[in-house]
Amino acid sequence: MNEIVSLRNIDKSYTIANEKLQVLKHINLTITKGDYIAILGASGSGKSTLMNVIGCMDTADAGEYCLDGVDVGSCSEHELSVLRNEKIGFIFQKYHLIPQYTILQNVILPLLIQRKSRLDATSIAEEYIKMVGLWERISHKPNELSGGQQQRMAIARALVTTPALLLADEPTGALDSQTGKEILSLFQKLNDMGNTIIMITHDTKVAEHSKRIFHLNDGVLN
Amino acid sequence: MRLIEILRMIGINLVQNKSKVLLTSLGIIIGTLTIILVIAIGQGGEEQIAAQFSNMSAETIYINMSYSPNLNYETVSHLNEEHLKQIKEENSYLRMIYLRAISYKMVTIKGDKKNFTIVGVTEGYSEISNLLITQGNDFSEEDMLDAKRVVVLGYNIASEAFFEPENAIGEFIRIGDYQYEIIGVLEKKSEGLQGFSPDESIIIPFSTAENNDLFDKYAIPQAVGLVISTKEIKQAINRIQSTLDYMLEDSSMYVIEDAGGRIDAATASARMMKMLLISIATIVFVVGGIGIMNVLFVSVKERTKEIGVLKALGTSKRDILLQFLLESVGIGVFGGIVGVAMSYVALPFMKYTDIPVAASINGQIVALIFAVTTAGLFGFYPAYKASELKPIDALNYE
Ligand SMILES: Nc1ncnc2c1ncn2[C@@H]1O[C@H](COP(=O)(O)OP(=O)(O)OP(=O)(O)O)[C@@H](O)[C@H]1O
Numbered sequence: 047m048n049e050i051v052s053l054r055n056i057d058k059s060y061t062i063a064n065e066k067l068q069v070l071k072h073i074n075l076t077i078t079k080g081d082y083i084a085i086l087g088a089s090g091s092g093k094s095t096l097m098n099v100i101g102c103m104d105t106a107d108a109g110e111y112c113l114d115g116v117d118v119g120s121c122s123e124h125e126l127s128v129l130r131n132e133k134i135g136f137i138f139q140k141y142h143l144i145p146q147y148t149i150l151q152n153v154i155l156p157l158l159i160q161r162k163s164r165l166d167a168t169s170i171a172e173e174y175i176k177m178v179g180l181w182e183r184i185s186h187k188p189n190e191l192s193g194g195q196q197q198r199m200a201i202a203r204a205l206v207t208t209p210a211l212l213l214a215d216e217p218t219g220a221l222d223s224q225t226g227k228e229i230l231s232l233f234q235k236l237n238d239m240g241n242t243i244i245m246i247t248h249d250t251k252v253a254e255h256s257k258r259i260f261h262l263n264d265g266v267l268n
Numbered sequence: 269m270r271l272i273e274i275l276r277m278i279g280i281n282l283v284q285n286k287s288k289v290l291l292t293s294l295g296i297i298i299g300t301l302t303i304i305l306v307i308a309i310g311q312g313g314e315e316q317i318a319a320q321f322s323n324m325s326a327e328t329i330y331i332n333m334s335y336s337p338n339l340n341y342e343t344v345s346h347l348n349e350e351h352l353k354q355i356k357e358e359n360s361y362l363r364m365i366y367l368r369a370i371s372y373k374m375v376t377i378k379g380d381k382k383n384f385t386i387v388g389v390t391e392g393y394s395e396i397s398n399l400l401i402t403q404g405n406d407f408s409e410e411d412m413l414d415a416k417r418v419v420v421l422g423y424n425i426a427s428e429a430f431f432e433p434e435n436a437i438g439e440f441i442r443i444g445d446y447q448y449e450i451i452g453v454l455e456k457k458s459e460g461l462q463g464f465s466p467d468e469s470i471i472i473p474f475s476t477a478e479n480n481d482l483f484d485k486y487a488i489p490q491a492v493g494l495v496i497s498t499k500e501i502k503q504a505i506n507r508i509q510s511t512l513d514y515m516l517e518d519s520s521m522y523v524i525e526d527a528g529g530r531i532d533a534a535t536a537s538a539r540m541m542k543m544l545l546i547s548i549a550t551i552v553f554v555v556g557g558i559g560i561m562n563v564l565f566v567s568v569k570e571r572t573k574e575i576g577v578l579k580a581l582g583t584s585k586r587d588i589l590l591q592f593l594l595e596s597v598g599i600g601v602f603g604g605i606v607g608v609a610m611s612y613v614a615l616p617f618m619k620y621t622d623i624p625v626a627a628s629i630n631g632q633i634v635a636l637i638f639a640v641t642t643a644g645l646f647g648f649y650p651a652y653k654a655s656e657l658k659p660i661d662a663l664n665y666e
């Protein structure tokens with residue numbers, strides 16, 4: 047069983063002011079272990095919506111979704127939260143760090159949610175903080191860091207639980223090209239270590255770092 | 269998440285958001301303080317009335333001069349011990365009765381001359397009027413019969429002149445031309461609806477006062493009695509009236525009243541005041557609650573995004589709710605305790621006003637419950653609403 051993600055005929059629409067807007071149209075996608083794919087698409091094409099469905103942050107209207115052998119459609123709310131915690135590392139476009147916590151406190155959070163002891167959680171988190179090069183800043187808060195540093199902090203947080211799937215929504219979108227390159231080489235390294243990665247971007251150059259590229263046009267994936 | 273880790277997160281949140289926590293707490297502190305004060309005022313009023321009536325039992329009956337502007341002090345007929353004897357004899361409803369008259373005289377105590385209230389009494393006064401002797405002895409039968417020059421001092425007079433009331437026993441005071449020995453001191457009473465304040469009075473046997481001319485024309489004797497049971501007050505009053513009617517030249521100058529009526533009236537007004545205070549406390553509850561709700565509601569709602577992050581990372585709904593519930597309860601406990609602590613500062617200040625206050629554990633408990641429940645409720649509800657959202661909606665909440 048090497049299939050991490052299996053999407054079959056996924057539909058998703060939003061209704062605003064009685065007008066139905068179909069954002070995802072019969073999406074089919076299979077991703078195997080060790081894959082590194084990029085999803086390219088214009089703004090508003092539905093990239094984030096697709097990513098949120100894959101990340102169990104949102105639910106599809108129709109279709110089947112299997113994540114690492116689990117049928118997501120039949121999961122309870124609690125089971126979904128366990129899936130998010132254990133199987134998925136989500137790197138958000140806007141980082142979504144908790145402002146009042148330090149780097150360490152943010153990064154150990156997914157481990158504490160698993161009821162790991164603080165000692166164990168800290169030693170694991172420290173490893174990843176070192177890996178993303180934020181060791182000197184470990185007790186700083188998000189607002190004391192640059193955008194690139196915050197993005198790396200978010201990456202460390204996504205990695206601590208060694209998730210089956212790493213999702214990155216425009217990971218370089220808010221960064222200058224130099225910092226963007228650093229993040230991309232980090233992804234390369236993670237993929238070399240065996241991590242499965244899905245990356246969203248609207249930049250063809252960024253997409254070229256991946257193994258496979260998909261295009262999303264008006265909710266249609268090809 | 270382990271409870272200890274949830275608590276640790278709450279600790280960080282509270283410390284990091286000091287100013288917001290203080291703002292929220294402020295409403296709770298003021299609410300708590302107000303409730304404690306309102307309850308203390310209510311309690312104080314009740315205790316004051318209770319104290320006023322502690323000297324008085326509902327079985328008490330008074331035979332008083334009914335004062336009118338054209339009262340002629342020279343010709344009015346005075347009650348005397350003979351009358352009392354007759355009243356007692358003809359009245360099976362009456363347990364005991366005593367005679368007293370009040371006048372004001374210059375008295376020398378330890379070299380100091382001052383005007384004091386002098387109360388001449390016959391036997392039974394201490395029992396009927398609930399006056400206890402704390403130091404020394406009450407008047408003996410002999411003191412009364414032989415009109416001995418002895419006095420019992422009110423508590424304040426004794427403690428002011430002799431520092432310790434016990435030092436007064438055996439000392440002498442001078443009234444007019446004679447020395448009077450202090451044989452006893454009354455217990456402190458604070459208040460009395462007796463027509464005089466026991467703490468500030470000098471008690472003397474009625475016969476002694478008469479023999480030594482201590483009563484002036486204004487010292488019109490009145491009688492105070494106890495009926496056997498409150499049920500028979502009406503009969504007792506009627507019987508006294510008929511005795512007075514034939515014994516006195518003009519009995520219409522006297523009115524017979526019972527304490528029960530006075531107590532009822534005062535209790536009724538105390539109840540009114542309590543109702544008023546309860547309505548004030550209710551308003552404080554509601555207004556304070558709404559204020560706290562607003563602040564807490566907004567500050568928790570602002571953290572919808574944070575709840576979204578927690579959900580995205582896989583925190584269970586239970587843990588999220590527990591965190592926010594404990595956090596707002598923590599603020600409630602903090603605000604409540606500060607409010608209670610501040611009441612210890614505020615209540616002594618109330619003593620400088622004329623408003624009687626009495627701090628009570630009950631008041632503090634009610635106020636604390638108010639603080640914790642309002643904070644818990646209004647902190648929990650928005651967190652609950654946020655936790656119901658899909659993670660992505662909570663995360664993108666603006
Ligand atoms: N919560 C929502 N309610 C209603 N409409 C929504 C919602 N979220 C997204 N949409 C709509 O769905 C469409 C796709 O949005 P999505 O965020 O997936 O686009 P995107 O490809 O990620 O764009 P971008 O590159 O700008 O991030 C857009 O037209 C958007 O307006």
Ligand SMILES: [Mg+2]
Pocket residue numbers: 093094095215
């Ligand atoms: Mg997007």
